[in-house]
Amino acid sequence: MTQLVEQDIQPPASKIIRIEIDQVNIDILIRDPGKHMQIWNYPISQQDEIRRAYIKFGPYQFIMDEYPLSGLKSHPRRFKAHWFKSFSWLEYSPEVDAVFCLSCYFFSRKSSPFTSGGFRNWKKVNNGKDCAFLSHVDKSLNSPHNITVKSCKDLLNQLCHIDKVLAKQNSQQVLSNRLRLKASIDTIGNAKFCLIVDEVRDKSKREQIALVVRFVDKYGFVKERLIDVHVKDTTSATLKQEICSALSHHNLNIQNVRDQGYDGVALVAAAKEVINVHTFFQSLSNITNLRDGSWGALLNKVNSFCNDHAIQIPDMDASFSDIIRSCRKKDVVIVEHHYRIDIFTSVLDFQLKELNNRFSE
Structure with missing residues (x-):
């Protein structure tokens, strides 16, 4: 057969x-x-x-x-x-x-x-x-x-080929993201906003910085929008220029920056060269000085304010009783010690510790 x-x-x-x-x-x-x-x-x-x-x-x-x-x-x-x-x-x-x-x-x-x-x-x-x-x-x-x-x-059915689908979706997504970013940036206008900046590399190993703009929209909701910026290198001068250029491109006034977060030594150095950010770093030394020798001046201002507004001033030399503490412990802390050490100095120390963790320089 x-x-x-x-x-x-x-x-x-x-x-x-x-x-x-x-x-x-x-x-x-x-x-x-x-x-x-x-x-x-x-x-x-x-x-x-x-x-x-x-x-x-x-x-x-x-x-x-x-x-x-x-x-x-x-x-x-x-x-x-x-x-x-x-x-x-x-x-x-x-x-x-x-x-x-x-x-x-x-x-x-x-x-x-x-x-x-x-x-x-x-x-x-x-x-x-x-x-x-x-x-x-x-x-x-x-x-x-x-x-x-x-x-x-x-x-x-070529339109269903994975490369065609991805190319179409990617192009549509890019266009959608750009329109969304533009609409979001337009809503900021002259309002205040925050910056979060990080150094990253894309899949092609090109250096870029991820710039996140954080703001409150007209409805009172906190929004974040990402702006990726390619850079030729990560020196502080280049990063400073690219950050300023990116903000300027989106009509964002750097004078309206009210908070910043930076990751990377070069970014911190670049941030120090921006006027508002430089002022921020200068204020860090003022916090240290305030902790070490400004308690007396601050106390005098508080007393003056209380006297002008008929606010009762506690006796700073009196013993301080903490109702949270055990009743078996003796009151050996005076009121001034509580306000100066437990509150004033403690808060400043917490701020300095947080800033030291964020900005190693």
Whole structure:
């Protein structure tokens, strides 16, 4: 009994017909599957385009009143047109009186009569469950034929290709983010805002700074918007210039900055060169001076304020009683010690510790 034998699709080099032209005119492609070249003989750059054109044409199902007889002279057989309805993938070539499989011609990795030469053993068609057409399709979803059918659908449905989807989504997302950023920045206007700046590298290893603008919108909600800025280096001078340029580009006045957060030695150095930020760093030394020698002056100002507004002033020399402390402990702390050490100095020490952690310089 004759069986269909599938072999690797790579034919001997001597049997491959190489075309010399660089481009193929898609408008004059030969429809007859027995006459056109194998797909690998077309220019590689055009193969997908040619596949797409043939798939849009559909299978070449040539209708005749009577097809040629072939086979044994004692019992010749012929192709039947109603087979097209049962097997939509069939193509018929009047040139060679044989059928081909459209999808396998384009994508099959195996060589068979349905992809090269053509199938014409009509006796094997009307053979029940051993029908050659059914055997070619196979019941498995992962059969070579079904895989090529899916490949054809995927090729036509190019908009669903992952690279196309990602490119489309990325471009739309970038545009959406830019519009969102512009709308957000416009709402800031001349209001006050905060900056959070960090040095980072993108996937291409380019230096950039992540600049986050934090502000309160007109509805009273705190918003944050990211502005990424590419820089040629991370020196303090470059970072200072890029920060100022980014704010200026979005019409944000640096004089309206009311709080800053910086990560990185160069960024801290750059921040010190900005007027408002420089003033902020100068005030750090004032906090230290205030802690060490300004308690007396502060106390005099508080006493003067209380006297002007008829506010009772506690006796600073009296013993201080803390109701939270255990009653078994003796009151050995005076009121002035409580305000000066437990409150005033403690708060300043906490601030200095926090600032030292954030700004090592």
